[in-house]
Amino acid sequence: AVAAAMFADGSAGSADVGSLWRRARGARCEAKSCQTGPIVTAEAAVQTGTKQEAGVQTEQGAGAAQGSPQEGPADAARLLSFLQRVEDAVIKELSKNSRSHAFDGFEVNWTDQNETVLCLHTLSYPEAQHRKLQVTGVSWNATGAVVACSYGRLDDGDWSTEKSYVCTWNLDRRGLNPQRPDLVVDVPSSVMCLAFHPSQPSVVAGGLFSGEVVVWDTSRTEDPLISRTGMTDDTHTDPVYQQVSWLPDGKHRNHFQLLSASTDGKILVWEEERDGRLVLAEGFALVAQQIPCSIRLKKLTWGETAVGVTSLSFSHFDPCVFVVGVEGGFALQCSTAVRTEALQRPGSSLPLRAPAELAFSSHGGPIYSVSCSPFHRQVLGKQPGNAPYEMFLFSRNLFLSCGTDGHIHLHSLLQAQPLVSVQLSKKYLFCVRWSPVRPLVFAAASGEGEVQLFDLEKSTQKAAVSIKQTPGESPVYCLEFNVQQPQLLAAGDAMGAVKVWQLSSDFTEQGPREMKHLEQLASEVTD
Amino acid sequence: GIPIRTTLDNSTTVQYAGLLHQLTMRARSTVRDIDPQNDLTFLRIRSKKHEIMVAPDNEYLLIVIQNPCE
Secondary structure, X not given: OOOOXXXXXXXOOOOOOOOOHHXXXXXXXXXXXXXXXXXXXXXXXXXXXXXXXXXXOOOOOOOOOOOOOOOOOOOHHHHHHHHHHHHHHHHXXXXXXXXXXXXXXXXXXXXXXXXXXXXXXXXXXXXXXXXXXXXXXXXXXXXXXXXXXXXXXXXOOOOOOOOEEEEEEEOOOOOOOOOOOOEEEEEOOXXXXXXXXXXOOOEEEEEEOOOOEEEEEOOOOOOOEEEEOOOOOOOXXXXXXXXXXXXXXXXXXXXXXXXXXXXXXXXXXXEEOOOOEEEEEEXXXXXXXXXXXXXXXXXXXXXXXXXXXXXXXXXOOOOOEEEEEEOOOOEEEEEOOOOOEOOOOOOOOOOOEOOEEEEOOOOXXXXXXXXXXXXXXXXXXXXXXXXXXXXXXXXXXXXXXXXXXXXXXXXXXXXXXXXXXXXXXOOOEEEEEEOOOOOOEEEEEEOOOEEEEEEOOOOOOOOOEEEEOXXXXXXXXXXXEOOOOOOEEEEEEOOOEEEEEEOOHHHOOOOOOHHHHHHHHHHHHHO | OOOOOOOOXXXXXXXXXXXXXXXXXXXXXXXXXXXXXXXXXXXXXXXXXXXXXXXXXXXXEEEEEEOOOO
């Protein structure tokens, strides 16, 4: 038999392991404590007692500097002794100077001279050229960077309702594309002349074939038109051919009025109203009867026939005096300060005045352009030993006129006969302008396609430089000097292109004796 | 500098006074830098259109503008 080993429960003793770590830990602990010392605090307060405010504002075109020189009361004695000390030395230098020949013929060139005239840009608008439109007016803007031109037709005799364009190019932009103007304004009628605002660089005014005068703002992209005269009884009935210009307003220094002249004999001054209309502020009318009879008119015209105004130029010194060129071929000196009323057809809202005061001898044909000289001698006080006082008056009164007889007349406002008369072209002369920097230089645009630059210092009989603008004999209609960058001259021609010419340095820098020459020329009046 | 007496108009006078005062001080320091025993007695500037003469002093400046008569 197998004895079954039975598993039975049994128990054995248990074993204990004592803890070691508790005792070790207890042997290495220590207790410590610390406390910060007392914190010192203090309180103080600050309050501003008074306040002051001040404001500064600059005003455009502020008047003459205020503050007359003060005289130090106690300094008179010291001033006197100073003057006595230096007087001898200064007088010695002054008289040495007036006799000195040390600097005769000595001239310094600060800038690189460029010797030739070159064509910088040829700008055109291909669509206008497709339609065979011609450039009728050019204008530079107030900053001298943008040139605008107006397209129209000058050889149409009859009433035309062609659309035309006004295009502007910014010459300072990179990527200037001469075939693509920066801005093109579509105009429903032919634009005959153009003028940028003298201080706002984006405002330009134009005169239309329909007799209206319109103002555009080129910075507004949706609709540049900002005001127009509309076709009221006041507006011109004939095309505004050559002349639209901005006049400074006598009352507000920064405000300009718009002046337009047309072949219906009226010279109108417009004021811009808020609702976009141009309202007549003042007006003048030239009527044949009221022309001063110092010259004989070729055809005796009776009655109230109007004398067509083709061009106008204001004198730069006397804001009331202006010169007009008329279709009859003579120039008139006029003044805005006259009070006599003009005889004219009724229908305008304001009475028009007759401005003519003096008539000059005539050209062989209608006058197309007049320009008053912008130069006068800088008045450096009454210095003894200088030119006599009358010389100051002469150099202000010169103006140029040119017309269809191809002649240019240089007139002084003081006498009827011209001082100098030159024939520049066998065809018409369309535009003449004085240079803004050289008192003896002017430019003329001729019907033979040339721009002729005349320097009265070199020769009074022929042109100094003659620039051919168009191939063939297509006429150049208008030109303008850039007042801000005087070496640039823009000219527009019948092929629909505007060329910007860079003149050589001898046309842009004033020589030391130019003013004297100009005055000598003008003073031939008294001889 | 502050103008005391002048025969020109105010704005031109103030302009000349300010600009020429600075130039005179500069000229004077140039002369003295080159030779410390030296000092500026007279300054003349000739330009295309006229000649400017400056007589300097400790407290005052006399400026004369003359047109050359050639």
